[in-house]
Amino acid sequence: EPEVTQTPSHQVTQMGQEVILRCVPISNHLYFYWYRQILGQKVEFLVSFYNNEISEKSEIFDDQFSVERPDGSNFTLKIRSTKLEDSAMYFCASSYGGENTEAFFGQGTRLTVV
Amino acid sequence: AQSVTQLGSHVSVSEGALVLLRCNYSSSVPPYLFWYVQYPNQGLQLLLKYTSAATLVKGINGFEAEFKKSETSFHLTKPSAHMSDAAEYFCAVSFNDYKLSFGAGTTVTVRA
Numbered sequence: 001e002p003e004v005t006q007t008p009s010h011q012v013t014q015m016g017q018e019v020i021l022r023c024v025p026i027s028n029h030l031y032f033y034w035y036r037q038i039l040g041q042k043v044e045f046l047v048s049f050y051n052n053e054i055s056e057k058s059e060i061f062d063d064q065f066s067v068e069r070p071d072g073s074n075f076t077l078k079i080r081s082t083k084l085e086d087s088a089m090y091f092c093a094s095s096y097g098g099e100n101t102e103a104f105f106g107q108g109t110r111l112t113v114v
Numbered sequence: 115a116q117s118v119t120q121l122g123s124h125v126s127v128s129e130g131a132l133v134l135l136r137c138n139y140s141s142s143v144p145p146y147l148f149w150y151v152q153y154p155n156q157g158l159q160l161l162l163k164y165t166s167a168a169t170l171v172k173g174i175n176g177f178e179a180e181f182k183k184s185e186t187s188f189h190l191t192k193p194s195a196h197m198s199d200a201a202e203y204f205c206a207v208s209f210n211d212y213k214l215s216f217g218a219g220t221t222v223t224v225r226a
Contacts, residue, residue, distance in 0.1 A: 006157075031212055033213065035214075044216070105157040107155075
């Protein structure tokens, strides 16, 4: 069964450092997403990406965040200068699109900023 | 803006008992509704979704949910809990923009 894969599963970084979280969406999907879940809080939408550009972003997705699909298979989330409050589980998801098609989620990357 | 509220952050049931997880949504237009499950150390897996074709939706692992427009609810049930149902459950809503808005989640524990 096709699945969304994320690497690494756990990343520890120093405050102020740049991190790149990687995702391989399902191959025939057209929409890609990043969500995050701070410990003890709800899963929050960060950004959606379609046709090689951001289609929507939340207020959380400020200038320190960026997304890219560099080679047609990977989908990355970059955090330029990490802060302690960026510590969270980051989920990548993809969907084919169209009405009510579900998103398939990866297993997540736990980012810990120290 | 659309949102969902899950009543009860933690539900404890006995093995074999009914599982009932509550979800209410707020929306001015017909939403698409989903239930996801997250097992320990795993990602989010779709249990079922409401597509407006039928108000009673059957999902995987014996779960089902009923869409009640008059109550703006989409509660998740399973007649008989199994130990393997211990997980966190998330209700989510979306519209044609495809992004999901999640509830806060309900953790289910199953007692032997």
